[in-house]
Amino acid sequence: MAAECSRLDFRPMATSTLTEQVFAAAREEGFDHCAAAPIGSLAAAVRLREWLAGQMHGSMAWLARDPERRGDPAQVVPAARTVLVVARNYFTGHAATEDPRAGRISRYAWGDEYHDSTQKAVRRLYDRIGDLAPGAAGRYYVDTGPVMEKAWAEVAGLGWIGKHTNVVRSGDGSWFFLGAIVLDIELAYGEPARDHCGTCTACIDVCPTGAIVAPYVLDARRCISYLTIENRGPIPIEFRAPIGNRIFGCDDCQDVCPWNRFAVPGASAAPFAPRPGNQTPSLLELFQLDLDEFRLRFRRSPVKRAKFEGFRRNVAVALGNSGDVRAVRPLCEALTEDSALVRGHSAWALGLLGGDEAIRALRATLQREQDAWVHAEVSAALEILERGGLSPVAS
Numbered sequence: 392m393a394a395e396c397s398r399l400d401f402r403p404m405a406t407s408t409l410t411e412q413v414f415a416a417a418r419e420e421g422f423d424h425c426a427a428a429p430i431g432s433l434a435a436a437v438r439l440r441e442w443l444a445g446q447m448h449g450s451m452a453w454l455a456r457d458p459e460r461r462g463d464p465a466q467v468v469p470a471a472r473t474v475l476v477v478a479r480n481y482f483t484g485h486a487a488t489e490d491p492r493a494g495r496i497s498r499y500a501w502g503d504e505y506h507d508s509t510q511k512a513v514r515r516l517y518d519r520i521g522d523l524a525p526g527a528a529g530r531y532y533v534d535t536g537p538v539m540e541k542a543w544a545e546v547a548g549l550g551w552i553g554k555h556t557n558v559v560r561s562g563d564g565s566w567f568f569l570g571a572i573v574l575d576i577e578l579a580y581g582e583p584a585r586d587h588c589g590t591c592t593a594c595i596d597v598c599p600t601g602a603i604v605a606p607y608v609l610d611a612r613r614c615i616s617y618l619t620i621e622n623r624g625p626i627p628i629e630f631r632a633p634i635g636n637r638i639f640g641c642d643d644c645q646d647v648c649p650w651n652r653f654a655v656p657g658a659s660a661a662p663f664a665p666r667p668g669n670q671t672p673s674l675l676e677l678f679q680l681d682l683d684e685f686r687l688r689f690r691r692s693p694v695k696r697a698k699f700e701g702f703r704r705n706v707a708v709a710l711g712n713s714g715d716v717r718a719v720r721p722l723c724e725a726l727t728e729d730s731a732l733v734r735g736h737s738a739w740a741l742g743l744l745g746g747d748e749a750i751r752a753l754r755a756t757l758q759r760e761q762d763a764w765v766h767a768e769v770s771a772a773l774e775i776l777e778r779g780g781l782s783p784v785a786s
C-alpha cells in the first residue's frame with residue numbers, strides 16, 4: 392500500500408485504494424510529494440511552547456496566539472483522524488547572484504507568489520477527496536493556518552526536519568513548499584522519516600547571523616528571513632553587516648545543505664522561475680523605485696510582503712554593504728523622506744560608504760532630525776566617519 396508518494400518513485404498500481412487515489416489526485420494537482428500521518432500527540436507542539444516561551448518568534452504575535460490549537464489539529468477539525476501533507480517543489484535550477492551590487496532575493500520569491508496557486512491546488516485536492524470519499528470533511532492550509540506543517544511532514548514520512556529546521560528529503564533536498572489537509576477519514580500512513588543530518592553542521596556553520604542557536608532550533612529574531620520579511624521595525628545593528636546583499640529572505644542554510652545537490656527542477660515549478668530582473672536586481676535601481684513602481688514590479692510576488700517601507704529599509708542596508716559610492720547621493724536624498732525607518736537605515740548605510748557628501752548630509756540631518764531613533768542612527772554614522780570611517784570598497 393502506498394504510504395508516501397513522490398513523482399520520483401511513482402509506479403502505476405494494479406489495484407487502487409483510497410490512499411492511492413488521493414495520492415494520484417495530488418500528483419495531478421501538481422504536487423511533487425504527498426504523505427499521510429495519523430492524528431496523535433506531536434512532540435513539536437511541546438517544543439513550540441518552549442520556543443514561544445523563549446520569545447524566539449520575535450514580533451510574530453500571530454504564532455504565539457493559541458499554541459494549543461496550532462499543536463493539535465483536533466482543535467480545528469474535531470473529528471480529525473489524518474493530516475495529509477503535500478509538497479510542491481519550487482526549485483527551478485537558476486543560481487543566486489554573487490554580485491554585491493545586486494540584491495539577493497531568496498529563491499522562493501523570484502517568481503510568482505505561491506500561496507494563491509498552491510492554496511487553489513490544495514482546495515481542488517480537498518474537493519476531489521470529497522468525491523473519492525463521500526462524506527469526508529476537514530480543513531486545508533498552506534503556510535498561514537494553525538498547523539505545524541513541517542512536524543506533520545516528518546511524522547508522515549515525507550521528509551525529516553533538518554538542523555536548519557526545514558524539511559529535507561534525501562532524494563531531492565528541501566526546495567519545496569508544504570500544504571496540509573486535516574481530514575476526518577483514515578488513510579494509509581507513512582513511517583515517520585528518519586533524520587539523515589548525521590554529523591553534518593554545514594547549515595549551522597554558514598548562517599551569517601548565528602540564527603540556528605542549537606541543532607534544530609532557530610531563533611527567528613536572528614534569522615535574515617525574519618529580519619527582512621516579517622520584522623516591521625529597525626534591523627538591529629549587529630545583523631546589518633552580516634545581511635550583506637540579502638534584501639528579501641535568505642537561503643544560505645539550504646544552499647549549503649548536501650542534500651540539495653540532488654535537487655531537480657520541479658514539475659510544476661515554472662511560476663517560480665525568476666521574473667526578469669529578480670535574479671540580479673540592481674540595488675541602486677531598486678532603491679529608486681517609487682511606491683507605484685514597487686507595486687507594479689512586485690505585483691503577485693512574495694516580495695510585496697515586506698511592504699514598500701520594509702523593502703526600502705532592506706535595500707538601504709544592502710547598499711551600505713555594497714561599497715558602491717554611487718549610492719551616496721540617493722541615500723543622502725532619503726535622509727529627508729517621510730519614513731523614519733528608511734531615514735535611519737540610510738544614515739547607517741552612509742556611515743559605511745562615507746565621503747564628503749555623506750558627511751555634509753549627515754551633519755545637516757543632525758540639526759533638523761526630530762525622531763530620537765533616527766537622530767541616534769545619524770550621530771552613530773557621523774561618529775564612525777569623523778573617526779576616519781570605513782573606506783569605500785569600490786567606486
Ligand code: B12
Pocket residue numbers: 435438439442451454497498499533534535536537538539540541542552555556557558559565566567568569570606607608609611614616617621639640641642644
Ligand atoms: C513562522 C515561520 C517562519 C519563521 C520562523 C521559522 C521557523 N523555523 O520556525 C521565519 C520567518 C524565520 C521563516 C523563515 C523561512 N521559512 Co518559514 N514558516 C513559518 C511557518 C509559518 C510556521 C513555522 C513554525 O511553526 N515555527 C515554530 C517553530 C517552533 O517550529 P519549527 O521551526 O518547526 O522548530 C521546531 C522544530 O525544529 C523542532 N525540532 C524538530 N526536531 C527536533 C529535534 C531536537 C533535538 C530539537 C531540540 C528540536 C527539534 O523544535 C523546534 C523548536 O525549537 C511555516 C508554515 C507552517 N504553518 O508550518 C513556514 C515554513 C516553515 N517556512 C518555509 C520556508 C520556505 C521558509 C524560508 C526558507 C523562506 C526564505 N527563503 O527566507 C525561511 C527558512 C528559515 C529557516 N532556516 O527555517 C516553508 C518550509 C518548507 C520546508 N521545506 O520545510 C514553510 C513550511 C512554509 C510552507 N508552507 O511551505 N519561516
Ligand code: SF4
Pocket residue numbers: 555597598599600601602603609613614615616640641642643644645
Ligand atoms: S535563513 Fe539565513 S539567517 Fe535564517 S537560519 Fe538560514 S542561513 Fe541563517
Ligand code: SF4
Pocket residue numbers: 553554555556559587588589591592593594595644647648649650
Ligand atoms: S546542512 Fe547538514 S545539518 Fe543542515 S540540514 Fe542539511 S544535512 Fe542537516
